[in-house]
Amino acid sequence: MAGADVRKERLDRGIKVRTSGIYAISGGKEIGYLILPRLVLIAGLLLLPLVVTNPYWQRVISIVGIYALLALSFDFLTHYVGLVSLGGAFFVGVGGYLAALLNTKLGLSPLFSIPLATVGGGLFCTLAILPCLPLRGVYFSIVTLMYPLLAMRVIEALNIFGGTEGIMGVASFPNRWVEQYSLIVVLLLALFGLRRLVNTDLGLVFRAVKDNDQAVKASGINITHYKTLAVFISASLACLGGAYLVHIYMWAGISTLALDFSIIPIAATVIGGGGTLVGPVLGALILVPISELLRAFGTLRIVFYALILMAFIVFRSEGIMVYAQRKYHQFEKWVQV
Amino acid sequence: MSGPPLLEVQNISKAFGGIQALSGVSFNVHSRDIFGIIGPNGSGKTTLVNSITGFVRIDSGKVNFQGREISNLPPHKIADLGVTRTFQIMRPYYSLPAYKNLIIPLFSPRARRTGGWRGGGKLGDRDTVGIDILEEIGFERDSQVPYKLASTLPTGYLKRLELARCLALRPELILCDEVFSGLSMSEIASMLPLIERLQMEGITLIMIEHRLKELFRVANRVLVMNFGQKLIEGSPEEVMADPKVKEAYLGSEDLSDYV
Numbered sequence: 036m037a038g039a040d041v042r043k044e045r046l047d048r049g050i051k052v053r054t055s056g057i058y059a060i061s062g063g064k065e066i067g068y069l070i071l072p073r074l075v076l077i078a079g080l081l082l083l084p085l086v087v088t089n090p091y092w093q094r095v096i097s098i099v100g101i102y103a104l105l106a107l108s109f110d111f112l113t114h115y116v117g118l119v120s121l122g123g124a125f126f127v128g129v130g131g132y133l134a135a136l137l138n139t140k141l142g143l144s145p146l147f148s149i150p151l152a153t154v155g156g157g158l159f160c161t162l163a164i165l166p167c168l169p170l171r172g173v174y175f176s177i178v179t180l181m182y183p184l185l186a187m188r189v190i191e192a193l194n195i196f197g198g199t200e201g202i203m204g205v206a207s208f209p210n211r212w213v214e215q216y217s218l219i220v221v222l223l224l225a226l227f228g229l230r231r232l233v234n235t236d237l238g239l240v241f242r243a244v245k246d247n248d249q250a251v252k253a254s255g256i257n258i259t260h261y262k263t264l265a266v267f268i269s270a271s272l273a274c275l276g277g278a279y280l281v282h283i284y285m286w287a288g289i290s291t292l293a294l295d296f297s298i299i300p301i302a303a304t305v306i307g308g309g310g311t312l313v314g315p316v317l318g319a320l321i322l323v324p325i326s327e328l329l330r331a332f333g334t335l336r337i338v339f340y341a342l343i344l345m346a347f348i349v350f351r352s353e354g355i356m357v358y359a360q361r362k363y364h365q366f367e368k369w370v371q372v
Numbered sequence: 373m374s375g376p377p378l379l380e381v382q383n384i385s386k387a388f389g390g391i392q393a394l395s396g397v398s399f400n401v402h403s404r405d406i407f408g409i410i411g412p413n414g415s416g417k418t419t420l421v422n423s424i425t426g427f428v429r430i431d432s433g434k435v436n437f438q439g440r441e442i443s444n445l446p447p448h449k450i451a452d453l454g455v456t457r458t459f460q461i462m463r464p465y466y467s468l469p470a471y472k473n474l475i476i477p478l479f480s481p482r483a484r485r486t487g488g489w490r491g492g493g494k495l496g497d498r499d500t501v502g503i504d505i506l507e508e509i510g511f512e513r514d515s516q517v518p519y520k521l522a523s524t525l526p527t528g529y530l531k532r533l534e535l536a537r538c539l540a541l542r543p544e545l546i547l548c549d550e551v552f553s554g555l556s557m558s559e560i561a562s563m564l565p566l567i568e569r570l571q572m573e574g575i576t577l578i579m580i581e582h583r584l585k586e587l588f589r590v591a592n593r594v595l596v597m598n599f600g601q602k603l604i605e606g607s608p609e610e611v612m613a614d615p616k617v618k619e620a621y622l623g624s625e626d627l628s629d630y631v
């Protein structure tokens with residue numbers, strides 16, 4: 036197509052009259068242009084349970100939802116607060132075990148056990164992480180990596196919460212529609228809630244703690260308060276995922292503390308585009324089904340997984356979402372010279 | 373000036389490993405002083421600011437503010453008392469527009485309490501208050517400067533933004549670490565009236581400067597640091613006339629090179 040007398044011309048869309056994120060919107064067409072991607076995402080997620088008919092893949096939808104929550108939790112804490120936690124599985128395990136205990140010991144239905152495990156688990160995780168908050172950078176990451184490993188060994192050694200057997204007989208959801216639609220709605224609420232949060236004044240303080248904590252301290256703000264609050268938000272989201280997980284599998288065990296729950300959300304964030312919040316959700320949507328397909332390869336799965344991840348980092352390190360956003364705001368066309 | 377001092381620095385020392393950055397420095401700053409601190413590079417001026425504002429822990433000595441000991445309090449608590457500072461290495465939030473930089477200090481407990489600069493005890497809409505502060509400090513609202521990304525602003529504006537961050541807390545005392553360095557003559561000339569206005573409005577300033585001539589125009593007291601020690605303290609005239617000061621400045625016999 037590109038002959039000697041044509042060249043590729045790139046135009047920014049007219050609407051991009053904006054000053055640092057504030058769009059100058061005039062007219063229905065431009066509003067449509069802005070909300071279209073949002074509608075596609077919402078409609079796409081809501082349609083998923085309807086269009087997927089295979090029972091195996093229906094279960095995968097729920098797993099995608101859980102990993103999307105975990106990836107959101109990671110993206111928020113990493114890219115908006117600057118705390119890189121490698122211990123996501125700890126949050127999942129705490130939320131999972133708590134929901135299982137509330138359900139099997141107190142007889143609370145998922146309607147109550149999930150919200151309670153979300154908030155209660157968030158509080159517990161925050162208290163557990165509190166001593167690490169003064170740690171900077173990689174030290175915080177390494178210590179948080181230890182949390183799920185430690186929790187696993189403690190449960191095994193003390194033989195609490197069913198030990199290696201786990202807690203069985205956790206109630207499931209009434210049917211798959213409740214399971215999937217409640218999860219999708221919760222995910223969308225978390226996504227749009229976080230997107231709103233990071234642009235509020237409180238969100239700016241979070242981001243400032245990440246960019247420049249010295250100036251935040253000099254502004255008379257106790258950064259430990261805000262780090263604590265952010266860890267609570269992030270941990271609660273992951274506990275929510277963990278609570279869903281145990282009610283879906285009707286079982287809580289030490290595998291809810293498995294490394295997968297720490298690593299796959301990070302991979303989803305990298306692929307989807309860190310710092311975009313939507314990206315990690317898309318990343319989970321892509322990565323989790325791939326991971327299921329790769330099950331056929333047994334232990335080689337992780338090799339393929341690693342290769343896919345490396346390819347992404349090498350060829351599209353910004354992540355899908357950052358790339359897509361840029362392309363969406365530009366036209367490219369061939370013009371005669 | 374009479375009355376009890378606003379800030380008392382008593383015999384403070386600080387070592388980094390083998391380097392004695394401060395040894396036994398004492399001085400008093402009174403309310404509404406413009407207190408200059410000068411001294412060659414590496415003489416401990418920034419460490420002095422860091423020690424007073426809690427960014428480094430002092431090894432010994434004591435700092436009192438309004439009669440209350442503040443030595444080794446965490447930085448946010450010291451800022452909360454109204455002791456604010458600028459950074460020699462500027463630290464704006466580059467990814468935010470200039471006025472959004474002020475959201476962070478305006479979010480602090482002190483700003484909520486005081487209402488921010490000119491707040492009168494009640495904090496209004498943070499965006500509006502931020503833009504008002506910036507306008508007062510020389511960001512021309514008409515030319516949209518407050519809305520520009522901090523990463524696109526020239527040094528002169530970033531220095532003012534550092535000051536604005538302090539003002540947002542409605543401070544009692546501002547410690548300015550070389551706010552004039554990197555600025556042109558005319559930029560400094562346009563900032564001097566601002567400094568004087570802050571003094572008139574009741575703010576006390578400690579100013580670390582290399583530009584002696586400009587500093588001596590506004591300062592009423594000057595402390596000279598050398599090798600982590602207090603060399604001399606006095607009025608600008610006394611300091612200029614002192615032979616030890618001339619010597620510290622590269623052993624130059626003639627301070628007029630600097631003035």
Ligand SMILES: Nc1ncnc2c1ncn2[C@@H]1O[C@H](COP(=O)(O)OP(=O)(O)O)[C@@H](O)[C@H]1O
Pocket residue numbers: 388391392393411412413414415416417418419420
């Ligand atoms: N955080 C630090 N760690 C180690 N040494 C430091 C630190 N801060 C300052 N110093 C040392 O302390 C001395 C005084 O530095 P500084 O206070 O920055 O001087 P000035 O601001 O007068 O140029 C220098 O020798 C410097 O290298």
Ligand SMILES: [Mg+2]
Pocket residue numbers: 417418419460
């Ligand atoms: Mg210095």
